[in-house]
Amino acid sequence: MRAAAKGWDAQIVDDHLTGNVADVAPKLVRIAEAANRPAALLFGGETTVTLTGTGLGGRNQDLALRFALAAQDLGPPWVFLSGGTDGRDGPTEAAGGLVDPNTISRIRAAGHDPQALLDNNDSNAALAAAGDLLITGGTGTNVADVQVLLLK
Template sequence: DRLDTIASGPACPDSTTSGDAMRIIQKYDIELPSRVLHALKKETPKALENVETKIIGSISIACEAAVKAAEKLRYNSVILTSTLDCEAREAGAFLSAIAREITSRNQPAKRPCAIILGGETIVKVKGRGLGGRNQELTLSAARGIDGLDNVVIASVATDGTDGPTDAAGGIVNGETLMRLREKNIDVEEALNNNDSYHALEAAGGLLKTGPTGTNVNDLIILLCK
């Protein structure tokens, strides 16, 4: 929630210095026009007059709102993290491992429970399919919850757009892989081709919200009854 990093912080004091920029240029031996170098050497203003900035939305606030909504439905709710930052498939595998632990041992939370995460994952694009980080996360998670009853994992981009698609993200449960098998879709092949969109579409697991008017990273929810 650093103000100078939100939307590049156009109305906030810049905490970096011209020296920081010059060190990066020198480190990577970047060639720039002389007029650009001249501009970079000028120190940026560190205070702005007549400006008051307030944060009215953040991923932390979104996670807290998810907790309140889940608790109204009588789920024991836990915010696991609001700073998730890893590869999407790894996040999906991790979430499915938590789901299995809850299902078999009622830990780290007792059922019915909601495990809530915020942040933003990345995708290593190697294929030519269609998808986004949230879709890839949920399709990966589907592998680890295959056959589990009363488990749902959803992951959505809060701006309503996940990757170059019309979906905000995906939602899967213990029957997702069964639906894919019935349609002769190989989940591993879909993941290797980064084609989570079409796999989730076939399984009825795409979430579409349209533009939401906000953007505070991604919200991921694991529900276990």
């Protein structure tokens, strides 16, 4: 059954999402704050990451972690997925990340500082600590990255 038929505001918000993830994550949170719930908001494109650290990750893992940090006051329930359609994100086995309102607390409970990991470009370690890596394996396609934000 279609999302709209179940009362969800389902829409493609941006099919050309670009820019540095440091700027994109707060933009997505502002969009979420203004959305009518329940909503299924879809985005696609390819963002960028400025590398300053020595960690592992990719633009989708970084965006997912940044969204989780920026959305702490968004109010549950929500879930955010950012993934590469080819099944790979940066030099890792992950395609991206799938985060929720408890991601940051799970990272901290595992003994890590999510902001310090992000500052070291180590989103892979942060999301692995939370159990929030999106691992699909290779898909044989590479259309764009995709982001899905579900707000209940």
